[in-house]
Amino acid sequence: MKSGLERILETLEGAKAPADMQNAIEALRDSFAVRHMVYHWVSAAGEQYGCGTYSAAWVARYLERDYLRIDPVVQGCMQHFQPVDWKRLDWSGKAQRAFQADAIAHGVGHQGFSVPIRGPNGQFALFTVSHDADDATWAAFERRNSRDLILIAHYFNSKALEFQPGRTPAPAQALSPREVDAMTLLAMGYSRAQVANSLSISEHTLRAYIESARLKLGALNTTHAVARAISRGLIVA
Template identity: 55%
Template sequence: MNVQVMEQIEGLSEARTLERLQQAIFGLRDLFQTDHVVYHSLNSTGDQYAVLTYADSWVSRYVQQGYARIDPVVGGCFTRFSPVEWKSLDWSSKAARSFHGEALSAGVGSQGLSVPIRGPKGQFAIFTVNHSCSDEAWRKFVKANANDLLLISHYINQRALDIESQPETEQERQARRPLSPREADALRLLALGLNRAQVADRLTISENTLRSYIESARLKLGASNTTHAVVTALSQGLLPI
């Protein structure tokens, strides 16, 4: 394990919020020089959250279409305990091929390695790195980094569990109120793939005002970032699309 990986792990141990965990995910992407890094967790009550580097539009599309039901990576990880190479999975069905093509168009890497993680009380998580490169380059990457990625995946999962188990502050409890119509509109348009400038134009407000709506919605939903807020709102049925 090199010094940079050790520094990332030390940084993870100091993460006390999902926002900090999100920053760590971007740091890992830059460290390993991959297209994307993703951590997605689901507990026994159905609550889920993710910290990731995908575009908001792709995350929203994935949730809206219920792609987790047909994503071979999710199915493959759910039935295995060791890291899963994406190319070892069955992508032969029409639905899987269509999903794969759409994912590539959204910037998801063509090569991927996903680590299934099983935690306490039925918690299940997947840690993924993916990148667009040749088979040979990917083989060398996995050989050089698989052990470090496996270790990091469990550090991230433990930090996420620790953060989730922290009691809510009074400020956080006060923030968890229903979304206002404007907040819901802002998240709904982001979920449809519009960028912030387009959303502000559609709502005839300034980008500064839009930023306030998004931040307020994020706090109410207990989300770590805008993507997390959109996904949470969609999963709770708060955004009719």
Template identity: 75%
Template sequence: MIGCYQRFHPVDWKRLDWSSKAARAFRAEAATFGLGNQGYSIPIRGPNGQFALFTVNTSCDDEEWEEFTESNRRELILIAHYFNQKALEFEPNKTPEQSQSLSPREVDAMTLLAIGYSRAQVAETLSISEHTLRVYIESARFKLGAANTTHAVARALSRGLIVV
């Protein structure tokens, strides 16, 4: 789940890190409830920071799974989008939360973080200290009502404040 939450694009489970003891135990327990050895999860983000996953899974070999995901990727993304639209219809009068606008430097920092730069790389790219970068990130987090930096990036993306 964490591996999918940290991404904005569909995730083939083969690309996730299953090496930790906790991850292996989780996967083993899930298998006892019928979870397959192959999976494909699509993160879905709502206009107010909501998060969900649309996931398909099965038990098959890698070659068969690769063929399935390659030939059905577009349809799976469309299905996930459709489910998200239907879920949002449960609260038809709810409008996206209004947020304060981000400063140009906050936008720059959030954008570089969103495309995968480390804090050190962002600071170097913007020609600022990491301390100054922390100030920009904390300010953006506050304005976006985010719990952490990843959440702030997700909210900025979902609200169209940054584009990657």
């Protein structure tokens, strides 16, 4: 039985256009029952691109005021790569306080959790969840969901990289015959024990094949690796 989250991420994996990313982020926002969820790519030239659930008025205001220059979330996350709670950022400057008040007035929410993402060639993006909640409730939300949110952040980024105009696709790494066998059987719904048995190998050896296939595919976990192997035509399922 697949969870709602897995279904949404599978849809995202199969996204063919940026509009599909927008649909996925709206579905995820509803599924996590938070005020907002945003994926935000900032290029070295300061161009911005992304998807999310902020109101059109707030997005327009952010661009018009050039808030990128002072936004403590963006500025703070550029220096780090570990996820950060907004309360740990420096909001003490006058411009930052005014920005925060403006954001709250536009319904962003006063709590936030942002995942910085570093991509190839110095690419930088942010994935943010924001909400209105007291500190204890928000801390509990982060504890419960951080791991999933980190993975979701990277799902969005790898999709965004695919849609980047003029990108050169990373050369696809061929899977070894044993890796193909293992992934194919997993895709057919076999358990690990059944796969190991079918291939006459130990579960320990199977784990090594799965792990190396996962790394070659740049996948986050086994489910993601199977989805990628199918969508790239490396296995038939």
